[in-house]
Amino acid sequence: MSPARTRPATALRVRRRLGAFVFLTPGLAYLVVLLLVPLALVLSYVFFQRGRFGGVVYEYTTENFSRLLDPLYLRVLGESLQIAALTTVIALALGYPTAYLIARLPRKWKTVALVAIVLPFWTNFIIRMYAWIILLNGPGLINSALKSLGLGPFELLYNQGAIVTGLVYSYLPLMVLPLYAAIEKLDPQLREASANLGASGFTTFRKVTLPLTVPGVLTGSLFVFVPSFGNFVIPEMLGGGKSVMVGNLIRTEFLKARDWPFGSALALALVAVLVVLLLAQAWAARRA
Amino acid sequence: MRRSKLLYVPFWVTIVFLYAPIAVVVAMSFNSGKSAYTYEGFSLKWYGVLAQDQRVIDGLVNTLIVAAGSTVIATVLGTLLAVGLARHTRSRALDAIALMPAVLPDLVLAIGLLLFYGLIQLTLGLYSVVLAHGVFAMAFVAAVVRTRLANTDTSLEEASRDLGAGPVTTFMKVTLPQLAPGILAGAMLAFTLSLDEFVIAFFTIGNLQQTLPIVIYSMIRFGVTPEINALGAILLLVSFTAVIAGQRMTKIGEARAQD
Structure with missing residues (x-):
């Protein structure tokens, strides 16, 4: 050269x-x-000891990890998983048929319907939770309506049901969008072929549509589960502090108890659960 | 036919579920009484109360400062990062880092930044929130601009270089104008996300100031009043208008691109 x-x-x-x-x-x-x-x-x-007034003392310890295994904290972790899982299942049950219908709409109405689903998501999060306080509260609107039917009043606010309602409400659009994307790109000829071969509508759904949209189901579920699991604002506003989730514990350790090392350990546990789920999702998506 | 009609049921359940709470907030904001639950008659008085509430006004100003500051940081750095990642490296690790703030739980980023600010002994305030919002907003700007980059033709840039333009001229006169709609969309996204952001601001703002979401949050802790409804109604109107305008703009952009 x-x-x-x-x-x-x-x-x-x-x-x-x-x-x-x-x-x-x-x-x-x-x-x-x-x-x-x-x-x-x-x-x-995570490996250091807490300072007396917050902060940290640079002395090595594994105490923060062993404290995580305390049944008290394991129960909170379990309850958070349960709440996030229930939220995901409800969002899927509501989101799948909704996405399915939107994908079948004429082109013009598709956009309108999608914007309608996503629009609340872009409004102030705290205000949306406030709306549920007004609806669910003791003297709130749902109880007033039930009262006129001679029912209630029921304790609707400050329990696990209220938390799940708030979580589903907040993250439902994140379920609908990936489902819509997955259902929309399905070739309609596949369903026609299935119908022509004599399969009923339900069989076609079960054997053709559903298996082919599993990646969308997985993505949507992850999108709903992740922010639900780590949430602390909704359990605090709608759960009234009765049901404690991991997020609430982390918030308390950092801003009230000022035990930063243990708060960090809890955050690490949160991330660990999410990483495991992400890997599981990636694995399942590859198999689907 | 009957079966497809049946499908409309869950769809409308979803729509009612999504919009009923919002409708209630708006309706009760016109309540003349003091209660957020029982409607006593039409009045605009709570909008008047709201306009006089110094905490709300301060919160609004703080929120706008934070959103503007973090949008500038995120737009400039995010755009450069997107171009760099698309044109100058094939590193998947860098890709992952750039996207990380968008997937990381907000709470984890919030406590990380709290620890960091504590370590360097930064006094918390609006600027610590600006820097914090810049982190996740940048990830979204970079993602949007990268999508745009993937759809643009590199041959224009090559032509510009072949015709003797330097890299700076090419970037300013060819690449940037092509990316402009993506950059604008990214900036709008960053601004909207920052306006609404609660968790990270809550952890990194300190005790002296409040952004609007934090103001609303602490107002609710002292009880529900139609004043919060009025504030909610205004915020809903603003974000609905912004989203629909944004939707229209992208539609026009797409139509132009197809011409």
């Missing part, structure tokens, strides 16, 4: 490197300082 040919190539490579440097450095530097370092701190604080 002659030097005359290698030089432009080298110059090009240098310029490429420079381009990569100029474009990537600012954003990545920002993410290193304000994302990776903070996460590394959460990870490392």
Whole structure:
């Protein structure tokens, strides 16, 4: 190779490197300082002891992990899983037929229906939860309506049912969208073929539509489960602090008890559960 | 035929479920009485009370400052990052880092930042929330701009370089204008997400200031009043208008792109 040919190539490579440097450095530097370092701190604080007035004393301990295994905390973890799972199942039961119908609508109405589903999601989260307080409260509207029928009053607010209602309400659009995407791209000829071969509508759904939309089901379920599991605002506003979820514990450890190391351990447990679920989802999606 | 009619049932259940609470908030905001539960007659007085409430006004101003600041950071850094990731590297690890704030539970990011700010002994305030919101907003801007980049033709950039334009000129005159709709969409997304964000702001703002969601949250803890309904109704109107306008804009953008 002659030097005359290698030089432009080298110059090009240098310029490429420079381009990569100029474009990537600012954003990545920002993410290193304000994302990776903070996460590394959460990870490392787990091994230290709590300071007397918050903060941390840099003495190694595994106590924060052993405390996680306390039945008290395991029960909270279990209850969080249960609430998030129930939320996901209800969102799926409501979201699947909804997405199925939207996918069958004429093109013009599809967009309208999708915007209608997503619109509440873009409104203030706290206000939406406030709306449920008004509806479910003792003197609230649902009880007033029931009273005129001679029923109630019922304790609708500040229990697990209220939490699940709030969670389903908040994250239902995240279930409908991936389901819609999965159902929409199904070839209608597949269902026609199934019907022509004599399968009933339900059999076609069970044997053709449902198996082919499993990836959408998995994605939607993950999208609903993840924010439900780590939530602390909804259990606090609608659960009245009676049902405690992992998120509430973390919030208390950080802002009230000021036990940062144990709070970090709880956060780590939360992330661990979510990572396991993500891996399971990826595995299931590949098999589907 | 009957079966497909039956499908409309869950759809309308979903729609009623989604909109009934919102309708109640709006209806009760016009209540002349003091209760958020029993309607006594039509009145706009709670909108007047709201307009006089200094905490709400301060909260609104703080929220707008935070949203504007974090949107600027997220838009500039997110756009550069998207171009860098799409054009200058094939690293999947960098891809994952750029997307991470969007998938990470907000609570975990919030406590991480709280620990970090504690470690460097930063006094908490609006700017610590601006920096925090910049993190997740950047992930969304980068994702939106990357989608746009994937749909743009690199041959225009190559042509520009072949015709003798330098990398800076090419970026400013060819790449950026092509990306403009994506950047705008990303910025709007970042702004909207920041306006509504509660958890991270709650952890990183300290005791001296409040953003609007935090103001509403603490108002509710002291009891429900039609004033909160009035505030809710206004916020609902603003975000509904923004989403529908955004929808229209992307439609127009798509129609133009197809021409």
